[in-house]
Amino acid sequence: MGKMEAAGGLAVTTGVDVNAAVDRLKADDVPARVAAKDATLWGPEAEAEAAIRLGWVDTFVQSKELVEPLAKLRADFAEQGIDHIALAGMGGSSLAPEVISRTLDLGISILDTTDPGQIVAELGEASLRRTAVVVSSKSGSTVETDSQRRAFEAAFKGVGVEDSAKRFVFVTDPGSALEKLANEQGSHLFLADANVGGRYSALTAFGLVPTALAGADVAELIEQAEEFATTIQSEGDNPALVLGAVIAAKPTITIADDGTGVVGLGDWAEQLIAESLGKDGKGTLPVVLEGPAAAGAGGADRVYATVGGSSTGLPTGSALAMPDVVVNGPLGAQFLAWELATAYAGYLIGIDPFNQPNVTESKENTNRILADGLPEERPHAVDGAVEIYGSHADTVAGALGEVLTNADREDAYIAVLAYLDRIDDAAVAGLRAELAERTGAPVTWGWGPRFLHSTGQFHKGGRQTGVFVQLTGEVGEDLVIPGRDYTFAGLQAAQAAGDRQALESRERPLVRFHLTDRKHGINQLLHAVRELS
Template identity: 40%
Template sequence: MSDVTTIEADVPERYAEAVSIRLRRALEEDVVGRIWRKDGTLWAPEGTPEVTNRLGWLDIADREREQLDTYKAFADGLRAEGYRDAVVLGMGGSSLAPEVFRQSFGKLDPGLTLHVLDSTHPHQVREVLNSIDLDRALMIVSSKSGGTIEPMSMFKAFSARQGDGSHFAAVTDPGSGLEALAGEHGFRQVFHGDPDIGGRYSALSPFGLVPAVAAGIDIGAVLDSAIGAAEECRVEGGGNAGLWLGCALGELARQGRNKLTFVADAPFTSYGIWAEQLFAESTGKLGTGILPIADEPLLAPEAYGEDRVFVHIAAGDADNAAKLAALKDAGNPVITIHAVGLADLGRIFYLSEFAVAVAGWALEINPFDQPNVQEAKDNTNRVLKDGSGEIDNGALRELTGGLEPPAYFAIMGYLPYSAETEAAIARLREALIERYHVATTWGYGPRFLHSTGQFHKGGPKTGRFLQLIDEPAEDLEIPGEPYTFATLIRAQADGDLQTLRNHGLPAVRISVGDIDAIKEQL
């Protein structure tokens, strides 16, 4: 057992000494002190972009605590005017924390019903448009840069149907194009993000908090739990859970245990979709990284290779605990983070962020840049402009030949969200794990492009990639643009497939009919 009080760690003896050495080195190199002094040379040479100007998350909870009256007035005004729904129009760091808040807390009275739209599939956009009364809804347009193609396309679709700007709010960095757009359209309110916080570290900033407060969540309690975690992460010796966790995950990855598998008990079951972006985009670069695995079926020990680390967000699920105990007994590293009440989500967010910063030091990479994300965006824009040309779909056998750990199998669905799809994907993932013993990932496109997409292109060249597409039964116009939502999502799929292949990675496309039928071709 670790002597760190807020987590329990069972690390096999063959790795324990390496983790202990890494921790001693962290203390000798003053990692904690250098993080809090914002010493960017911990991760990269002096003057490297996206290092020292990406550390605003360290004290953001304290600063946001001072804004609680502003948030309360905002939420009170919405309720007084009879608003019923709030819709986040965002992507990646602007949508994932709100989605975790939405799923974890559920519908609260008297809060608004929160929806998160982070898809460009025409079916998904239309479903949200048709499911709410736009005269009693607030649309939260959320984008750090203010020019990301997905939220801007969503805004155009919603504003064409709801022309009253008071039904919109913006969350964006100061001086962005979105701030100017909000002024032009008379948005109800603009909330400024901190330019010194990257999107994936923004859960405890307005990007996460504005949707949460609209939904009636007690963000004061969430921030207080994060502040407690920050105080713990200032400790320079034993007892710093964030330091220990970062050292352990970084060193275990160096030892070949780089498939970080999240098992989260209810009500925190959606934690993994947020943690995916944090870990994948922060560490998956320069041929290394920690691959996060979320929502994968939890199986018996013999189904897994020797490349796993299991992290359990524990809130009392006895079945998960029993399965993880068996995995621990079989020699897998198992780390347990105990969650006490919904407000503890703030502590879990903060602990994760600090651990990733430390893991970046252990892996000798900059955890705050995302050098390969822009490549897929550029390819999408090129396809929108020039077309994609002929694309060879490839054959599934290209992906399964010789498939074994430490390879991983990534399933990427440019599809509308549905419980039926997710159940079928879970069955497919289970079959892959049992047959080939490899880690599997699943993501909806284009959302995962802002998440595991960085790891796909920048991490170890061990991925096999299966892209699933469909033919939307009904398209949806994007007002003011020469392309539609169906055109946009297909361009994103085409651009991603071409980017993967340009990196020499095996990538196959299947037009989805029956996902379960894919299992028969493995």
């Protein structure tokens, strides 16, 4: 396939010619400067932010202090019959725990949604009585996380759980409103490394607290990262350096699990890459694939990467297309390698990898809509169980055809943004692969509102060539948010509308399909896309 660089328990093998980029990184002494936490590395405009965002380079040292208290708290919960962990968090607070949970089969319930159906499903009396809730937010004020905390608090009281404050474990930065609340009500509290941004926080309390409480051996993850950290300044094989050059090599990187032991790393890497590199009108677009055989993996405009836990990449005898880069090694090493690589890619592209200048835009739109009410919108057409907005077509198939036509231009990509229940409505995610089979453009998928904390930055701040499909749906059972004058359905609708406004202000093509009946609407969408040539 190409050259392999292996060190610190992780191997990167690639056929992409990145020798010039690697030589530049070495000549500019970038690895040593990252290891030294040199905040000047990405230029004067990035220096202030970088100065308080480089703790991830060695945060695993501080994280060792978490191991013993987490083991004690897990044992205390077990004595009380608490054996299930629900995580209320968004973006960097949920994506790393999700990878760890899926890889180690921990069964954590990840609540990074405002869809009322998905939240109601977690509030049944039988499960509540054996559940502890980890509430994770750097700022302590994330609207989705705060709303979920309020819902759980009311639900615990509703089923008569005594001293429900002790069912909550708060993970936050020092000085946040969540720290204050934890101290006031006597909830468990773990403070994270304040010098680590959310998307780089996999090996801090944000990644380790919920997973340790669910049974993960987080000491092993820390050891894996510590071993890989010895390679940062290596003059010999330096896997992260090669991976960084690969990420910066082309406009898009597609990522798939290779089936050898690491599950779902692409979803975490998607946020890391998109939010770090998608700004200033440029950057690398990450696309998470369903598997190694998924549609849209390869192309002249993209690098195709597979990720796994073995040292050999794709399983022996695999008939799948050969990827451009194979990244294999244990999960702790993977986290640090991709963080380093993203910082290196930012240097090569000329981007500050630590700020997120466009993330707040949709949030501000959402807050305004919650205060003023939803904008009045009428569908252009209704086709069965689907209302069509932002299209000239009268059928779902016709509107999807318009999407493909709009994407038939240089550097375009398609983003499907689904404000639905990613558990009960999971089948609709098949739309990504179906569209990818019918276009030469990259096609990315995002569940709302979680993508607002990841690819949402790229869509607003990266290259302005996106073609957008937004999916919304009628709600069956809504849920009140205690202490707020809106419900979860109202919040979800406001987030979708706020995001539409942010994208439409950039004059990007956007078609919205509103499902008046979710099950039938999803079937319609999938049937319609399969009709297209």
